[in-house]
Amino acid sequence: MFRRTFLGTALASVTMSGLAAPALAQTRRPKVATTFTILADMARNVAGDRAEIVSITKPGAEIHNYEPTPSDLVGARDADLILRNGMNLELWFEQFLRNLGDLPSATLSEGIEPMPISGGSYRGKPNPHAWMALDSAMIYVDNIAAALTRLDPAGEAEYRANADAYRQQITQTVSPLRDQARALPEARRWLVTSEGAFSYLARDFHLQEMYLWPINADAQGTPQQVRRVVDAIREHRIPVVFSESTVSDRPARQIAAETGAQYGGVLFVDSLSEPDGPVPTYLDLLRVTSETILKGLSDA
Template sequence: MPSLRPLLLAVLALAPLPALAESPLKVVTTFTVIADMARNVAGEGVEVVSVTKPGAEIHGYEPTPRDIVGASDADLVLRNGLGLERWFEQFLANLGDVPSATLSDGVEPISITGGDYDGRPNPHAWMSVDNALIYVDNIARALSGIDPENAATYAANAAAYKDRLRAALDPLKAQITALPQDRRWLVTCEGAFSYLARDLGLKELYLWPINADQQGTPRQVRAVIDGVRAHAIPAVFCESTVPSDPAEQVARETGAAFGGVLYVDSLSTPDGPVPTYLDLLRVTTETIVRGLTAGN
């Protein structure tokens, strides 16, 4: 019997090669909050990865070689801007020619008052739902720029997500409106909640404006102690990514309660209290209300 090998080789040579599976788009974000926003806009067909992990402090983060390698195949990089990620420019330069977008473009920033950061924009703009809507539009625009064939999908996802964000705001405002006027104060470690305080009608005190090398100095703590006493503020809070010791000191010396942990710069792990941005807004606001109404 003649060998089948030459015939088999001939058939294989004529057969079309199987199509290689096309890799999904990969979007890299600087922190977990905007990663969640991007997933809602991008949908399931896009891989979204955050450089910083749940619980990380963003301002002074130092990207590792692993971070750079993990982002080296990105199709798009998303950052907050407004001076939040001091490490971003060098990080992006290490990636080479990768498109990037700044999600705070179009936001009207609140200026920081006092200290070394006086006059600079407060970078935590996503803590206002109105600003978050701008972030979502910027994400959809950036995705459409690198993947115009799916622009309609990104636009539809963005519209649906914006509707969910708008619907979340009114119940949060209602919780604050129910508080007596003299209790509508928000005292925190970092001044990261200015946008949320403005939207919810809260007056604000904080120990330091931006997470920096020195936090909770005697002068900072004394100024907030004086403010808490002067206004009989019932509770103080601290965000999840820094030690709460200075806020707890304020509570001890004024008789105010330590109202608990607020979330701003980072989501939790999926099984934690704030796995999504909407959860972050809800849990943070409910913690504020619970702290300010305790003992009534």
């Protein structure tokens, strides 16, 4: 539903704040900074060798309430473009961008219909984790290609070809796993996590979602949150509960112990790992997270 082609609509859709000036003179490779590691990996796949891509936040960072350091500011100061997610994910970004001055930026979630957060102090605001759904990922890739083309028009053909190939890789990674999830018995199709970061994936995989807290910027693991999830697990006989890599696994393990559900392990959503870790790329993140969910729901 959300997919669009690169030419025309994608180029027209990406808001390029501050990029009214002529495109970058190609005396060097353009430098592009992203707000977190997932976007950096996606951008590298689209840019190829034509641009240098760096992430402001490091692998494993909690990006919702990230506090930029002076070295982060220095590292991004000579960037020609910053790519961010939007949807209120990077709460720290606006001040960071002001500190950098008049630096162009593009919002990669533009064109995606957001799912609203359903609880907590952020109720009704966009759930920012749209990159976890296949159709949304296609839009991210197109928006990256459009932003890079606006910065470096001479590279349009290369960016478009790279984007086409990368979209195919993402589809080939996700589609078989999504089909497996949709084929599970309906009673097992529950996804219980610490953060409500998997709404887009749950909708895509036809899973019913339950979580302790809606977003990591909110209160985490309160007695009321734990009790609500414990009651739901018992009512629906949910077999497994998961946690995420950037938060403590203690609340999820507590719930598993109290209800008799299995603890299914760690899911990755907000950040990639170091290169020698389990999810050094976005494709790895999609694959490992989906496989962990499927194993937990199938084996429990």
